[in-house]
Amino acid sequence: MYVDKEKCIGCGSCVTYCPMQALSVVEDSLDINHNECVECNICYRAGVCPCDALEIKELSWPRIVRSVFSDPLLSHGNTGVPGRGTEEMKTNDVTNRFRPGYIGIAIEMGRPGTGTRFYDVEKVAMAVAEHDVKFEILNPVTHLMTNRATGQINPEVLNEKALSAIIEFEIPSEKTREVLRTIKDVSAEIETVFSLDICSRVAQDGILPQVAPVEQEDIALSINGKTNVGLGRVKEKGGAMA
Amino acid sequence: MTHTLHRAGTATSLGNDFVVFAMGAQNVNRDGCAPRLRRIFEKMLEFEPVNYGDMKTGNKFSVGNEKILESIKDNSIVHAVFTSAEKVAEVLKALKELDAGMSVVVSGVLEATGECCGKVGLHRHTVEHSLGIWGNIARLTEQEVLHISTMCGHGMVAFSLIKYMVEEIKAGRTTPGKASEELSRMCHCGVMNPVRAAELLTLMTS
Numbered sequence: 001m002y003v004d005k006e007k008c009i010g011c012g013s014c015v016t017y018c019p020m021q022a023l024s025v026v027e028d029s030l031d032i033n034h035n036e037c038v039e040c041n042i043c044y045r046a047g048v049c050p051c052d053a054l055e056i057k058e059l060s061w062p063r064i065v066r067s068v069f070s071d072p073l074l075s076h077g078n079t080g081v082p083g084r085g086t087e088e089m090k091t092n093d094v095t096n097r098f099r100p101g102y103i104g105i106a107i108e109m110g111r112p113g114t115g116t117r118f119y120d121v122e123k124v125a126m127a128v129a130e131h132d133v134k135f136e137i138l139n140p141v142t143h144l145m146t147n148r149a150t151g152q153i154n155p156e157v158l159n160e161k162a163l164s165a166i167i168e169f170e171i172p173s174e175k176t177r178e179v180l181r182t183i184k185d186v187s188a189e190i191e192t193v194f195s196l197d198i199c200s201r202v203a204q205d206g207i208l209p210q211v212a213p214v215e216q217e218d219i220a221l222s223i224n225g226k227t228n229v230g231l232g233r234v235k236e237k238g239g240a241m242a
Numbered sequence: 243m244t245h246t247l248h249r250a251g252t253a254t255s256l257g258n259d260f261v262v263f264a265m266g267a268q269n270v271n272r273d274g275c276a277p278r279l280r281r282i283f284e285k286m287l288e289f290e291p292v293n294y295g296d297m298k299t300g301n302k303f304s305v306g307n308e309k310i311l312e313s314i315k316d317n318s319i320v321h322a323v324f325t326s327a328e329k330v331a332e333v334l335k336a337l338k339e340l341d342a343g344m345s346v347v348v349s350g351v352l353e354a355t356g357e358c359c360g361k362v363g364l365h366r367h368t369v370e371h372s373l374g375i376w377g378n379i380a381r382l383t384e385q386e387v388l389h390i391s392t393m394c395g396h397g398m399v400a401f402s403l404i405k406y407m408v409e410e411i412k413a414g415r416t417t418p419g420k421a422s423e424e425l426s427r428m429c430h431c432g433v434m435n436p437v438r439a440a441e442l443l444t445l446m447t448s
Contacts, residue, residue: 016400017402018400019397021400042400046428073430084396087268088370090263090345091265091267093367095267108248113382113391113401114381114382163397184376190378191378193377193379196375197244197371198370199369199371200369202365202366202367208369211371219373220373222248222372222373223253224350224352225247225370226246226347226348226370227349227352227356227369228347228366229334229348229364229367230364231346232271232344234271235270235271
């Protein structure tokens with residue numbers, strides 16, 4: 001984000017809109033802490049500046065990583081999905097991304113509201129990679145990895161900060177407990193927070209396979225979650241849907 | 243991985259907070275699906291959601307439904323927010339009858355969602371649980387603020403903006419209703435629940 005100091009009157013209208021508290025008024029003009037700014041552009045899009053002093057500037061590598069992970073209006077080139085995640089379980093009824101016998105786990109680094117540096121993302125990714133997890137290939141964090149077997153991330157971006165970044169992977173269900181233990185251990189070694197979730201196909205008898213291993217690890221399951229209700233349908237040959 | 247999961251709050255408060263959304267799947271049924279998503283969105287609007295939106299365009303409070311409808315594209319995700327499980331069951335029944343072939347997801351209390359599916363004869367396909375917040379949680383803000391901010395999974399509703407609104411309400415310069423609409427305006431996808439937000443702001447200022 002850029003502020004035109006000639007236009008800014010230092011009213012501070014935009015300051016409270018910043019999720020990273022990167023904005024402040026100094027000597028009657030807006031000051032942007034560019035180290036903390038994640039280029040989410042919400043201060044601009046809030047439309048509260050009375051003199052149009054805020055501007056979105058084109059960013060160069062590696063700083064551009066901040067905006068593609070923080071501004072949900074941008075689609076990642078590799079996912080084609082708006083936002084910073086993937087379709088994950090949302091379209092599982094037609095993609096079969098998560099098959100019976102497998103568990104999906106996502107670790108959203110920096111959420112809620114704290115943001116994350118990519119060195120923290122790498123630390124957690126490398127920890128879970130020890131279990132030979134299968135990182136989601138369409139996930140933007142996976143695309144930043146220089147080694148998908150170890151979870152190492154391009155060193156050029158490690159000090160960049162994003163509003164959040166999602167480590168997403170699939171494991172055979174029998175590995176769930178050991179992976180959860182690793183996640184618990186590495187959570188004590190990072191600067192930021194993360195939101196954790198787990199998903200699986202619902203068995204024919206209605207059983208949710210992820211519940212038992214989570215409870216066995218004494219981890220609390222939130223009462224709320226997401227349910228794919230199974231209304232999706234695969235296109236028939238020739239492109240038409242019945 | 244998900245913009246509607248991880249909503250924090252009490253069981254009572256979360257019991258009035260459901261998001262229903264639909265999308266196409268890349269390389270499966272997404273090409274040419276915009277008209278189907280438009281029909282789904284139109285159908286959901288019939289049930290008077292308290293908020294709605296498509297991330298690429300905006301939400302009820304930033305652009306309104308006409309702009310959203312005319313802007314729906316193949317890669318849109320159309321969302322609608324409802325305040326009761328009963329309404330969600332009605333919406334699911336209508337979407338099942340519409341049979342648009344797009345993936346539909348309900349975000350909310352899982353037990354209630356499961357009951358809604360059962361009522362209308364849907365077998366849940368995949369379920370995702372939130373396992374909460376981990377790591378350096380000393381960096382988090384107050385729980386009451388989190389209960390509001392986590393309704394925007396992309397983090398567009400700043401802790402500082404919520405605290406500012408609380409002060410504005412206390413000073414009599416705005417109301418919980420107006421403050422919740424301003425907060426909801428920041429959530430591009432339209433998944434923030436303004437009714438719940440207003441209730442929470444009322445509790446925080448009373």
